Amino acid sequence: MIGTLFVDPSRCIGCTACVEACSECPGHGGESMIHLDWLERASSVQTAPTVCMHCTEPACAAVCPADAIKIDPEGIVLSALAERCIGCGNCALACPFGVPIIHEAQALMRKCDLCYDRTSVGRKPMCATVCPSGALFYGTQEEVADLRRSRPQSHFVFGGETVHTRNHLMVPLSVGTVTLEPDATVSRSTAEQQLEEALC
Amino acid sequence: MSGYGAEPALHRVALRDATLATALVVAAVWAGSRAGRDLDPALLGYLGATIVATFALTWRVSAFWRRLPSAFYGRALLTALRDPWRARTVFHAAAIDLGTQRFIAARSRTRWLAHLALSLGTLTSFAITVPLVFGWIHFAADGQDHYRPVVLGIVLGRFALDGGAAWLAFHALALAGGAVAFGATYFLTARLRRRALPGVTDPGHVLPLALLLFVALSGLALPASRNHAELFPAVSLLHEAAVVVLLVGLPFSKLAHVLIRPLQLGARVVRASTEWSACGMCGARLAPSVQVAAVQALLAARGARLAGHLQQCPPCRRRSTAAAQARLLGARFHPDLVDTSPQARVPDARPYTFGKVA
Numbered sequence: 001m002i003g004t005l006f007v008d009p010s011r012c013i014g015c016t017a018c019v020e021a022c023s024e025c026p027g028h029g030g031e032s033m034i035h036l037d038w039l040e041r042a043s044s045v046q047t048a049p050t051v052c053m054h055c056t057e058p059a060c061a062a063v064c065p066a067d068a069i070k071i072d073p074e075g076i077v078l079s080a081l082a083e084r085c086i087g088c089g090n091c092a093l094a095c096p097f098g099v100p101i102i103h104e105a106q107a108l109m110r111k112c113d114l115c116y117d118r119t120s121v122g123r124k125p126m127c128a129t130v131c132p133s134g135a136l137f138y139g140t141q142e143e144v145a146d147l148r149r150s151r152p153q154s155h156f157v158f159g160g161e162t163v164h165t166r167n168h169l170m171v172p173l174s175v176g177t178v179t180l181e182p183d184a185t186v187s188r189s190t191a192e193q194q195l196e197e198a199l200c
Numbered sequence: 201m202s203g204y205g206a207e208p209a210l211h212r213v214a215l216r217d218a219t220l221a222t223a224l225v226v227a228a229v230w231a232g233s234r235a236g237r238d239l240d241p242a243l244l245g246y247l248g249a250t251i252v253a254t255f256a257l258t259w260r261v262s263a264f265w266r267r268l269p270s271a272f273y274g275r276a277l278l279t280a281l282r283d284p285w286r287a288r289t290v291f292h293a294a295a296i297d298l299g300t301q302r303f304i305a306a307r308s309r310t311r312w313l314a315h316l317a318l319s320l321g322t323l324t325s326f327a328i329t330v331p332l333v334f335g336w337i338h339f340a341a342d343g344q345d346h347y348r349p350v351v352l353g354i355v356l357g358r359f360a361l362d363g364g365a366a367w368l369a370f371h372a373l374a375l376a377g378g379a380v381a382f383g384a385t386y387f388l389t390a391r392l393r394r395r396a397l398p399g400v401t402d403p404g405h406v407l408p409l410a411l412l413l414f415v416a417l418s419g420l421a422l423p424a425s426r427n428h429a430e431l432f433p434a435v436s437l438l439h440e441a442a443v444v445v446l447l448v449g450l451p452f453s454k455l456a457h458v459l460i461r462p463l464q465l466g467a468r469v470v471r472a473s474t475e476w477s478a479c480g481m482c483g484a485r486l487a488p489s490v491q492v493a494a495v496q497a498l499l500a501a502r503g504a505r506l507a508g509h510l511q512q513c514p515p516c517r518r519r520s521t522a523a524a525q526a527r528l529l530g531a532r533f534h535p536d537l538v539d540t541s542p543q544a545r546v547p548d549a550r551p552y553t554f555g556k557v558a
Binding site: 008009010026027035037039046048050059062063064065066067081082083084086087088089090092093094095096097098099100103104105106107108116117120121156158159160161169170171172175178179180 | 531
């Protein structure tokens with residue numbers, strides 16, 4: 001049985017160990033599927049890792065014109081099938097978490113598949129194996145409850161839509177649902193964008 | 201594995217299309233073979249399998265291309281083909297994507313070479329054998345050392361048996377078979393090398409490749425065994441059986457991806473659009489406006505209401521999720537920019553602490 005990944009961006013120290021380890025996963029062909037973003041590059045060193053949350057009803061698969069995104073019986077949303085994917089980018093547009101990576105020249109989408117080749121045989125995903133701060137923790141709800149004062153949450157409200165996910169985000173104990181309103185989130189100024197592009 | 205296939209209602213329309221296409225093929229065979237007089241009795245098994253495959257392939261293509269997400273790109277492709285200027289984009293994309301298959305070269309050079317050999321070999325084989333099976337082409341002997349090609353009942357010239365044209369006519373299929381054998385061997389070997397990974401050696405992936413390899417090798421064995429009276433009938437029967445299984449199973453195997461690939465031309469047409477949407481958060485280029493609208497409509501058709509978030513670029517979406525968690529924890533990275541209104545925070549949120557270990 002495949003476990004669950006618990007994501008706690010507040011613990012991320014930006015070491016990029018997850019990014020490097022992800023690229024070492026045998027099924028990823030040397031490419032990392034993890035996004036590591038700065039939250040507010042101009043005023044904070046805080047970073048956040050983003051992995052696929054493996055939605056129970058994935059929007060990426062629903063809008064795929066080639067039916068290239070398949071879902072494992074355990075709810076793992078797999079990377080696009082190489083022989084089918086046409087690299088249109090519908091999945092990247094539909095994913096509310098901003099996960100899919102589109103290689104336009106290759107006409108191919110790739111994304112975090114929870115290290116399916118490892119987790120399907122009882123091993124941990126590469127990112128959780130190396131994360132030194134526990135920002136990415138792989139295990140069971142009981143295990144994470146014993147370790148943290150926060151609680152895992154898998155219901156996200158995007159405007160009028162509630163998205164249920166297989167992976168969890170760690171939130172304060174009092175929080176029932178994570179609400180993401182487009183206008184209430186952190187926005188970036190042009191100067192911040194330019195600074196970030198220069199630093200990247 | 202599950203996915204989002206065609207809806208049941210589409211299959212009814214697809215059945216109509218498949219019936220029509222099959223009827224057209226049967227009529228074309230009847231007319232092209234001069235009411236069956238030019239049909240080769242040795243090839244009737246192939247003919248039956250081809251007609252069955254026509255029905256199944258048309259049914260699959262029609263149902264698949266009518267799915268809402270696929271229909272968007274299908275329509276974009278057809279609309280572009282009607283506009284001479286935009287049709288150039290389509291033909292250019294077709295030459296690059298379907299002709300040279302450059303996108304596969306971007307994935308891997310050796311894979312591209314193997315895929316090119318496999319696909320061109322297969323298409324060449326079909327281009328040679330289908331007219332023969334349908335009775336549209338046959339060769340009539342003209343004396344001891346010449347042949348006359350007869351196309352749709354019309355004699356088109358003659359060529360000497362020891363000339364270049366004869367060599368090409370009699371060896372083109374063998375060359376195509378060699379290319380298919382090379383490609384199928386490469387992909388089979390690649391899968392076997394990665395057999396430790398889950399799903400890589402699933403029958404659905406391996407069997408079609410193994411079947412293609414068997415068809416190619418048994419096809420190459422046909423001319424090699426023609427001087428062995430005891431061997432040739434067995435090889436011929438095995439080859440025919442393998443081709444029949446390949447043709448009938450084609451629409452339901454992984455090889456059916458060849459029917460999906462032309463949608464990529466529709467995607468190229470959409471990407472060539474000049475009107476692009478910008479991210480509502482950072483202003484970065486997001487996607488062609490028509491594609492953003494289409495994805496919104498597709499999600500809305502499934503009851504999903506993600507409209508506001510679809511206007512953000514993926515990096516801003518990722519930051520939004522992390523920022524939402526930070527806000528719940530009481531973090532303020534940039535007081536002027538973070539929404540600190542009471543409704544944006546939970547009443548009893550704890551102060552934000554980095555890397556706290558319980």
